Amino acid sequence: MQPSIFNVRVPLPERDEVFLMNTFSDAQILVSPDVVELLDSLPARRGADAFTAEEQSTLAELAEHGFLAEDRETERRRLNEYFHEVREGTEQLRVTVMTTLQCNFACDYCFQGDHGDHNKHAEKMSLETARQLGDWIEGRLDTLGSSRMSMTFFGGEPLLNMPVVYYLAERVWRATQARGVELFIGIITNGLLLTPEIVDRLVPYGLGSVKITLDGDRAMHDKMRPLRGGQGTFDRIVNNLKRIAGKVPIAIGGNFDMESAETYPALLDFLKEQSFADSIAKITFKPIIRTKAEPEKPKGFLPLMAVDASGKPIGGSTCMTSAGGGGSACDTCNFVDEKMSFLREETKQRGFPTIDGVHMGPCEIHRRHAYTVGPEGSLYACPGFTGELGQAVGHIHGLREARHVATADRFDHLAAWKNCGDCSFIPVCAGGCSVSSHAELGDMNTPACHKSSFESAMVSLAHEAASVA
Numbered sequence: 001m002q003p004s005i006f007n008v009r010v011p012l013p014e015r016d017e018v019f020l021m022n023t024f025s026d027a028q029i030l031v032s033p034d035v036v037e038l039l040d041s042l043p044a045r046r047g048a049d050a051f052t053a054e055e056q057s058t059l060a061e062l063a064e065h066g067f068l069a070e071d072r073e074t075e076r077r078r079l080n081e082y083f084h085e086v087r088e089g090t091e092q093l094r095v096t097v098m099t100t101l102q103c104n105f106a107c108d109y110c111f112q113g114d115h116g117d118h119n120k121h122a123e124k125m126s127l128e129t130a131r132q133l134g135d136w137i138e139g140r141l142d143t144l145g146s147s148r149m150s151m152t153f154f155g156g157e158p159l160l161n162m163p164v165v166y167y168l169a170e171r172v173w174r175a176t177q178a179r180g181v182e183l184f185i186g187i188i189t190n191g192l193l194l195t196p197e198i199v200d201r202l203v204p205y206g207l208g209s210v211k212i213t214l215d216g217d218r219a220m221h222d223k224m225r226p227l228r229g230g231q232g233t234f235d236r237i238v239n240n241l242k243r244i245a246g247k248v249p250i251a252i253g254g255n256f257d258m259e260s261a262e263t264y265p266a267l268l269d270f271l272k273e274q275s276f277a278d279s280i281a282k283i284t285f286k287p288i289i290r291t292k293a294e295p296e297k298p299k300g301f302l303p304l305m306a307v308d309a310s311g312k313p314i315g316g317s318t319c320m321t322s323a324g325g326g327g328s329a330c331d332t333c334n335f336v337d338e339k340m341s342f343l344r345e346e347t348k349q350r351g352f353p354t355i356d357g358v359h360m361g362p363c364e365i366h367r368r369h370a371y372t373v374g375p376e377g378s379l380y381a382c383p384g385f386t387g388e389l390g391q392a393v394g395h396i397h398g399l400r401e402a403r404h405v406a407t408a409d410r411f412d413h414l415a416a417w418k419n420c421g422d423c424s425f426i427p428v429c430a431g432g433c434s435v436s437s438h439a440e441l442g443d444m445n446t447p448a449c450h451k452s453s454f455e456s457a458m459v460s461l462a463h464e465a466a467s468v469a
Contacts, residue, residue, distance in 0.1 A: 001068045010462035019462030025066025092148040094370035099161035100124040123375035134171040136396040152186045159193040173205040191237040211251040216263035245276030254285040337453040357457025362430035384435030
């Protein structure tokens with residue numbers, strides 16, 4: 001036996017203890033320093049008689065929780081099996097519906113905003129396509145035999161196409177009810193068009209969460225997320241949140257850059273004072289990464305994932321960030337890691353639920369039966385590829401062209417984590433954001449590494465564990 005490569009340790013000298021976590025088994029324990037010394041001594045000690053009875057008992061307990069492995073080859077094989085199980089799992093059908101690529105905001109970092117004549121040409125799902133999507137979903141449910149289904153409405157701004165939202169919510173509710181399948185519906189919206197009437201109509205059909213984006217305090221948000229005419233949107237969104245509070249759990253997201261990051265504590269203070277504070281299920285902030293190749297264009301990759309009624313990302317996953325490939329293509333990686341940690345701690349200090357920064361994946365791109373459906377019916381492995389027809393893996397019509405087959409095969413073999421060596425965070429990272437690696441490096445199998453962010457989050461997790469021990 002030898003120490004697992006997925007062991008992570010955080011010394012807690014004030015307690016004379018060490019926090020140990022295995023990211024593969026998710027075991028977390030507090031141990032004395034002599035247990036760590038025992039682990040470190042294993043490579044040089046062989047045979048049962050090399051250990052005292054007490055040491056053997058300790059090693060048996062460590063092995064039971066995954067802190068020991070037979071050998072590297074066995075551990076690698078188990079990791080491969082794990083990712084295969086994630087890939088092929090059928091217990092939950094996940095569908096993200098892009099009701100439209102149109103948007104009523106003009107955020108400068110997003111290509112989908114109301115810029116120029118974009119919205120004149122941006123696609124919008126028709127009711128006929130929605131009917132075909134309903135047929136396709138029912139076929140998937142029957143084929144997979146899933147016990148749960150999640151459907152997320154996304155865009156663009158999904159609430160610009162309410163006929164499709166209403167139709168699909170009611171259609172899929174009936175389909176899941178008839179099959180005994182648990183349904184969860186989420187909406188990711190900018191919040192401007194969100195009304196109590198929309199929530200009231202959708203809650204009976206499984207609406208379990210609404211996620212809204214606030215990019216900093218009022219002044220910064222109005223600068224970052226204005227209407228096309230420059231009008232601010234913060235106050236209108238907050239008023240809408242007050243009106244729906246108590247009807248459905250609310251998740252708050254935010255997209256920060258070097259200019260806006262420092263305004264988020266003020267936003268958190270503001271939210272803490274609001275009447276809807278108790279309705280906030282989770283708050284998460286993510287970085288805006290402007291591609292270096294085309295800095296003049298209003299582009300940024302913002303992989304936003306839905307959360308369920310408990311505030312957890314659907315399927316236990318969430319995109320890490322859209323930041324680049326370990327510093328080779330991203331000139332703000334250190335800033336990103338530092339600010340992610342800073343904002344996470346600021347959020348927790350104010351009593352709001354947030355991600356722990358460790359349990360970050362594998363994300364939905366690694367799951368065969370997690371689909372994103374474009375407005376015209378094309379199927380994608382991730383919302384970040386929507387509209388890029390060369391990345392479509394199929395179509396709801398069922399007509400799978402040769403290009404779809406080839407693209408699907410690339411996603412089937414996606415494994416950036418195989419280039420991560422013996423990194424202890426592989427099970428909870430899987431090599432980082434594939435959309436980012438594709439966009440910035442042209443290779444989805446190149447890791448987008450933010451190890452320092454995981455390490456910082458691990459320290460925070462260790463102190464939290466010690467505080468309740």
